[in-house]
Amino acid sequence: MSHFADILGLLDPNNKISEFTVRSGAGTTFPALTFKAVKGMTRLAVLDIQPDVNKTPDDFDRSRIYQWFKLRFPNGQEGWVRGHVVGISGDFTQWGYGVIPTPTHAFTFARDANKRPQVVVQTGDTTVTVTPETVKVETPATTVTVTTPPTPTTTAPPSVTTPPTPTITTSPPVTTPPTTTAPPPVTPPTPTPPTTPVTTRNIAYDRSRLYPVPMDKYVFVRGYQGPNGHDGVDYGGADGEPMFAGPLGGLVVRVMDCKNCVPDRPSTLMHGFSLGDTRIFNDPNWAFGYGHFVIVRYTHDQLPSATQNTLASLGFGGWHIYAMYAHLKYRSVNANQTLTANQQIGANGNTGNSTGPHLHLELRASANPTFPGWSQIRSGLIDPLMMFLR
Numbered sequence: 001m002s003h004f005a006d007i008l009g010l011l012d013p014n015n016k017i018s019e020f021t022v023r024s025g026a027g028t029t030f031p032a033l034t035f036k037a038v039k040g041m042t043r044l045a046v047l048d049i050q051p052d053v054n055k056t057p058d059d060f061d062r063s064r065i066y067q068w069f070k071l072r073f074p075n076g077q078e079g080w081v082r083g084h085v086v087g088i089s090g091d092f093t094q095w096g097y098g099v100i101p102t103p104t105h106a107f108t109f110a111r112d113a114n115k116r117p118q119v120v121v122q123t124g125d126t127t128v129t130v131t132p133e134t135v136k137v138e139t140p141a142t143t144v145t146v147t148t149p150p151t152p153t154t155t156a157p158p159s160v161t162t163p164p165t166p167t168i169t170t171s172p173p174v175t176t177p178p179t180t181t182a183p184p185p186v187t188p189p190t191p192t193p194p195t196t197p198v199t200t201r202n203i204a205y206d207r208s209r210l211y212p213v214p215m216d217k218y219v220f221v222r223g224y225q226g227p228n229g230h231d232g233v234d235y236g237g238a239d240g241e242p243m244f245a246g247p248l249g250g251l252v253v254r255v256m257d258c259k260n261c262v263p264d265r266p267s268t269l270m271h272g273f274s275l276g277d278t279r280i281f282n283d284p285n286w287a288f289g290y291g292h293f294v295i296v297r298y299t300h301d302q303l304p305s306a307t308q309n310t311l312a313s314l315g316f317g318g319w320h321i322y323a324m325y326a327h328l329k330y331r332s333v334n335a336n337q338t339l340t341a342n343q344q345i346g347a348n349g350n351t352g353n354s355t356g357p358h359l360h361l362e363l364r365a366s367a368n369p370t371f372p373g374w375s376q377i378r379s380g381l382i383d384p385l386m387m388f389l390r
């Protein structure tokens with residue numbers, strides 16, 4: 001399998017910079033070359049990948065160091081570009097990444113920087129195919145190899161066969177529809193397309209602990225950056241992996257189906273949009289970029305004790321939390337439905353503004369136990385890791 005780099009540009013869809021400096025080495029202290037990396041360049045050969053020589057921390061994850069990519073450009077010349085504008089796709093296991101099905105910003109992946117191939121031959125003309133593989137996940141202290149996760153504790157017979165290990169992919173930061181004044185319209189409670197038997201998982205739980213991750217098999221992909229960055233957390237998982245509500249039940253306050261997210265082309269990228277195209281965020285037919293989604297209300301008394309304390313420290317004492325589960329393959333619940341503990345609400349998917357199957361989990365706090373509308377509670381945006389395990 002081959003691998004390529006694309007110049008994707010900056011992740012922020014509102015940033016219009018389209019040309020980026022190419023340097024003679026892996027750091028900003030190296031001289032700039034006379035040509036630029038231009039957004040839209042595709043299928044560039046990757047010659048080498050090195051961590052930033054100055055150990056400059058990644059803006060995305062301050063615990064990591066930027067990676068630089070030595071690329072061959074259309075003019076035949078070679079040079080180094082920092083990973084914040086580089087998309088990678090294909091088999092990057094030899095570089096300490098995983099197999100990446102669609103071009104995704106390199107900085108959204110942790111890399112095992114100890115890996116360096118002996119020889120790199122890249123012709124740039126081979127079709128990329130995807131095979132599930134082990135993916136390295138790097139944490140600040142140690143490097144953890146995520147292999148096949150443990151058997152799920154699902155009680156119902158499994159109806160979805162899951163590939164051994166998900167390939168990590170991430171989504172861009174899905175921002176709230178910027179200019180919409182009305183909340184996403186309420187979808188009539190009609191049955192969704194493919195539904196599976198409702199499964200639950202058996203998790204002993206008391207409120208002294210945080211909520212479990214909504215999927216049994218997952219890889220933590222991206223953290224929360226606040227209202228001006230990535231406004232939720234992303235958990236990568238296999239397409240179709242069951243998605244579970246919280247361990248104390250909840251109430252579905254809103255669901256939305258993405259009309260354009262057809263099964264064979266669920267994501268906006270598959271329809272020719274670039275990642276983070278602002279048109280998507282205003283388009284209800286794309287469910288404002290979220291794809292199929294479900295919003296669940298967890299009342300204050302259903303929250304972990306630590307979460308209640310954190311809310312109080314933020315000035316949100318006694319408030320409730322509304323949790324959006326986005327980019328679902330499908331949903332298996334309807335609006336106004338009361339959920340039992342750990343009830344399945346849908347399945348992991350790649351719908352909307354997404355580059356691969358993952359859950360975008362976004363939390364907003366509100367004093368109002370009656371759902372005021374998603375955009376109305378934007379100011380209550382909080383880090384999901386104050387409530388959910390990583």
Ligand SMILES: [Zn+2]
Pocket residue numbers: 171172173174222230232233234359360361
């Ligand atoms: Zn996300």
